[in-house]
Amino acid sequence: MSLVLFAHSVFALPFAFIGFFLAVSTTDVEFRWSLLVLMLVCMVTARNAAMAFNRYLDRDIDALNPRTAVRDIPAGRVTPQQALRFTIVNCLIFVVATYFINPLCMALSPVALFVVLFYSYMKRISPLCHLVLGLGLGLAPVGAYMVVTGQFHIVPILYGLAVLTWVSGFDIIYALQDEEFDRAHGLNSIPANFGGAKALRISEILHVLSFILIVLPIFYIEVGLLYYLGVLFYGGLLVYQHRIVSLKDLSRVDKTFMTTNGVASVVFAIFYLLDLASGHWFF
Template identity: 25%
Template structure:
């Protein structure tokens, strides 16, 4: 998953789908820029979407434990881990997909196919990012450490899924939503039904937003023979998205009920449902910029859900 700047907004040397005037292009030394682009530092939406399930789960655990706010140290660790592991995942994906990327106009300028970074350098960079992720993971309890390692199975197979199925978004959802389990286990050292439902809801959310994203590349994907749910749903994308978003809200609502969340958390969830409805109703699957805007807006949807849970926990702690 990537972000795309407005046409003509990128600085010299930046990829066409990077954020305009990002710090990486403006301030980073030249030797660092291709590595930052390899890790998608200039496209932060990816780590936001990886981070939100972690923070949701931490906030859900805080409601369950009647804490005033999620553990701040855990929140910082999840942020560092999301940036590092999203970068590692993108680096790994580009190593696997370098031949495919070279055939697509939007991706052939990426660091590996363009020659800005050799595959040996990319492999070393991958190792360094994974090392950061490992240092974050070992700060948690033993159960959470094992749970974190288990996610690597799905991370490893994801880049190959688009070669064998039109449903790679399912595997992306399984791996990208893993934080919905980790946030809870970091607090309790175990899992329960509530975080599992939150996890399933996050998978459904991922299916929706990445289908929107995939519509940007559906023509190129079809030409080179790789699959996506954008191709599967086609003109029926809107009802499909409505179903995924509705399932997300339903599963999260049940998770909220199981932790005895107050009306405050449900108001946040209702606001998120309104945001999802806006995405579906205003989506134009034939307009890449429209798709990108709705894809990016899921950062805001994640914020709304998180804010509702945190406010619930805070009010509960203050007023009992």
């Protein structure tokens, strides 16, 4: 649980529920507990694999950084071999789970795994690493919709893009903590490559885009008052996290990264699902 930071599932998992119940409420496919369980298995195992592989690949870098030296592998609580085996097992479970869902999910399972695992290499290649992380989490609503329908649809794609820009934006804020370390060790991040001030502006732009993308589904699906309240809450927390972080004081970055963003995704999903439930009964 510590190795994969299981609590961080709070970022993408609520949007997976959004994609799943969007499909149930807007198509003729009936709700099935088996599909919901399989979707959750895919979410958990894909994320476990991504995080464990990241920790495995970054173990030497983490050992050099005082902020990350306390992580499980450099601290000796988990061996690199254990982390790699854990990654492989979770990848296998993920692929097997997609086999029992539908042919499209099975066919695309290697693509999904490639995206979430390739993120771990990106910091060595390009400052666009934050966008790749966002893309990995942005697959959640798209994949969950496909679990139910076996098809793509514009609305879950909009939610996926909203997650991509939202996660990328707050990951840039999080990376401010390692700006000097990354620059000194030749690692790519937007703060290390462009400086803290420009990084914050880029993060703000990404979060404006995320808010716009959260609004756009109202032109494709019927929504009620609760949805609009969820949108306002989501936007308010995006603004809040930028107000409490400055280059002169990064002490609140952890609070921004975990608490604010976790609350944003969970509360928005709750408002969304309550709005759906006000017009639909799933069970």
